[in-house]
Amino acid sequence: MGASDRNMILPRIRQLDEGAVNRIAAGEVVERPASAVKELVENALDARATRVTVDIADGGRTLIRVTDDGHGIEAADLPLALSRHATSKIDGSDLLNIHSFGFRGEALASLGAVGRLTVTSRTAGAAEGATIRVSGGRMDPPRPAALRGGTVVELRDLFHATPARLKFLKSERSEGMAVADAIRRLAMAEPAVAFTLRDVSDGGERVLFRADGSDAAGRLALVLGRDFIRNAMPLDAARDGFHLGGHAGLPTFSRGNAVHQYLFVNGRPVRDRMLTGALRGAYSDVLAKDRHAVAALFLTCDPVLVDVNVHPAKTEVRFRDAGLVRGLIVSGLRHALAEAGHRSATTVADAALGAMRPDRPAAPVYQMDRPGPAARAQAYAAQMPGFAEAPSARVEQDFPTQDGPLGAARAQLHENWIVAQTADGIVIVDQHAAHERLVYERLKAQMRDRGIAAQTLLIPEVIEVGAQADRLLSLDLSRLGLAIEAFGPGTIAVRETPAILGAVSAADLIRGILEELEDEEDGDPLSLQSKVDAILSRMACHGSVRSGRRMSGPEMNALLREMEATPNSGQCNHGRPTHVTLRLSDIERLFGRT
Template sequence: MGAADHNMILPRIRQLDEGAVNRIAAGEVVERPASAVKELVENALDAQATRIRIDIADGGRTLIRVTDDGHGIDAGDLPLALCRHATSKIDGSDLLNIHSFGFRGEALPSLGAVGRLTISSRAAGSDGAATIHVSGGRIDAVKPAALRGGTVVELCDLFHATPARLKFLKTERSETMAVTDAIKRLAMAEPGVAFTLCDTSQGGDRVLFRADTAASLSDRLTNVLGRDFGANCLPIDAERDGVRLTGQAGLPTFSRGNAVHQYLFVNGRPVRDRMLTGALRGAYMDVLSKNRHAVAALFVTCDPTLVDCNVHPAKTEVRFRDPGLVRGLIVSGLRHALAQAGHRASTTVADATLGAMTPERPAAPVYQMDHASIGARGAAYTAQMPGFAEAPSARLDDAVEETSGTPPETLPLGAARAQMHENWILSQTETGMIIVDAHAAHERLVYEKLKAQMRDHGIRAQALLIPEVIEVGAVADRLLELDLTKLGLALDAFGPGTIAVRETPAILGNCSAKALIRDLVEELEDDDHAEPLSLQSKLDAILSRMACHGSVRTGRRMSAPEMNALLREMEATPHSGQCNHGRPTYVELKMTDIERLFGRS
């Protein structure tokens, strides 16, 4: 070791001052204005507030004010509230038994370290209110204040003490949207609390979001997420081994192109957890294509000791003691609800259809008679057109009534009246008309039959007279490893990268073995999944591809009994409201909507 090494000055370890520690901690807790709003509103909820008002200016940069009617803070505790790791919510003896939003005691000191923070509060039963101010970590003395009750926390000039952080903020509009999203998530978790979010920029008082006290969770979700959500979602309520799943999940045809409309909560706390989102995607795998995302608001409730919410200072990540149990509950609970929905499709499909039509408005209302009953209309038509009784549609009605004993128009999907362009079935109902995509609908029906056969006794196979040899490349080994005999496929190795197909599923009829295998190869090569698929999921994905080869082809003319048989089977089959890729299989137009298109209302 040389002299230079002996003379080298080593850096000394030193204790950082309290202000630096708080600014460092603020970097984890307060990422942007929305983070600050979330922490302050959660404090208000922990104080058992029933009404919370949030005012922001410039996206929260210059002002964040949270006013609540909670139990307040005693004047003597205000200085302590600004000290790190000081909290009234836990005693520190058990960090796995958390019943409140906050518990780390970091939010207020962190906010006071990077902005100008003022807390005014009046504790329940106290003689008066008090206020305390902190700026850049410097705390002023407690002073008397005028306040009837509750707490007002005002944060001005966020990040003024750490101006470099301001450069990382987005536009005012983006930050305002982030704040709104944070409030909406908390409002969903607390339907018994009223929330108001206002923008006070430039001296205004514009209401950005408002949610009055709701009688139920479903009412609150409809209020926050809109009427379309309430009309196109399924109630979820499942329980397993002390873990309960509640909330609402959207129909597959109500899906979106991104995952921003997925809201997940654990014991009332909004979270962003990859395991939970993966379970949600897995539940919809059977009914949605990979580029579509379900809409859902799901609430997992369990004993606090079964989940660790102390993973990150922001408390948006959680770890479950038994993640497999929670994942299984989500998948099974959602799939059961989707199966119960039957052939139901979202109302927004019809809205989009009507939106594509732009009728001309008449100058004056058009006279129209009242609607006659179905029987009266049928009799009138027969009288006006004597040959009507011999027409195909009349024979169609007779065929349906003979088999069901029910007037066809009263059935959910009505009675088929015509087929357009060798694919689209036009059906008449009591209240309007339905347009069915015959190929997509039959594809779903075949898929469900294939799954049922595989589950019960395996899919029946039909032998090919001459085995078909197909080159598939490197995926040949994966195909052979899957053992597809239970799917009605018998494959043998036939040299490097080549297989021989000996049997195909009988339900598919005279299908092209080469086209079928090509589809299966494409499915296996598609690795665009959020997480590895289980063997059952892989088999279901393969069945979905196979179903397309056994479905009614576009361009095939269907007879009236065939069309009605398809409608009746749709009514009796789960998930038939959407094809295997999440697209709607039918569109329903109400009579009032059709009349509006023609200016008759």
């Protein structure tokens, strides 16, 4: 060691002052205005407020004001409420048995460290209210204030004490949208509480969100729209102390991103990768990979079964048995999807009607009542003798009457579209998409029961697959109804194919399987069952009724009846709708009929 090293002055360890500690802590708790709003509204909810009003200006940068009618804070406790790690929600003896939103006692101290914070409160029975102010960590003594009841927390100039953080904020519009999203999530968690969010920038007052107290379904309809409730499945599943409730949208009600997925654990809004992964896994069978389900899932359990103290913002959780929770979500959602049967989203029909509607709809005109079948037959007989009997006989022979939800087949258009008549409208079915789902479900059922029955090819089909030959040969495809063997370098011979697929191109089948294996390598690894299902889906696509095939009346009706009895038949394997239902009243409006 040289002389310069021996003479080097070592840095001394020292205690940071309270202001620096609070600013560091604030960086973890308060990332943006939406974080501050979330913490303050959660405090209001913990105070048992029934009405919460939030005012923001400039996206929350210059003003955040939260007013509630909760039980308030005693005047003598105000200085303590603004100090770190002071809370009335827990006593510190048990950090797992948490029944409140907040429990760390950090929010107010953190906000006071990075902004100008004023808290005014009055408890029931108090002679007057009290207010206290803190700016950049410096606290003034409390003083009397006029307030009818509850608490008003006003935060001005967020991050004025840490101006570098301002550079990381997004535009005023983006920050305001994040605030609105935080409010919507808390409003869904507490449907009985009334919420109002207002933008008061430049002295104005614009209501961004308002929700009066209601039940859970009413609140979901308000936040996610009534279309969601009409096209969602109620959830009610339980397992070993956990309960899954809420609503999940039909696969055909999906979206191009995951922003409409809301997850709650014991009433707390969370963003948890394990939970979102379980949601994605539950829909993997019915959605394309670039589509996302719309859902509001509420998971409840004994608080000791979940740790909410794993993230500064309390948005992530850790379950004692994560596998149990994932299994409950996947099985609960898949059961609901199976119960939905052939349902397809009403928005599909709305989009179809919108596409057909003229730019300038004609004014409705009076139309006489539609005559009954007997009256129509008499009119036809009078107008063209012998005509009525011929069509009637043909319809009875080729298109028997059916009372099922999807009606009776009446025609096939362009060798792909089946048109069926129901009691109050028509159904248009994509025969390829529908049969693809039916074949897929049959394959899965066979796989579960005894393995897929195979048919031996008269002449084995030789296929060049290059470097993928070894990988294919290493897979056990016999349970999938496929028998392959090596046939030289980079080449395989297919000797058996699934019997359910009939005459199918073995080469196309093998290429589809290889594509699924490539998708597994490029994206997230699939579980074994998911991998098998993906391969079966590809097989079903190759073995289904193709577009361009003419079908007889009995064949079409058989397809409709099987759709009604098959789970998930409202959408094909890729998440596209298999049919569109149009009500007669909507069709009549297209033509201006009343």
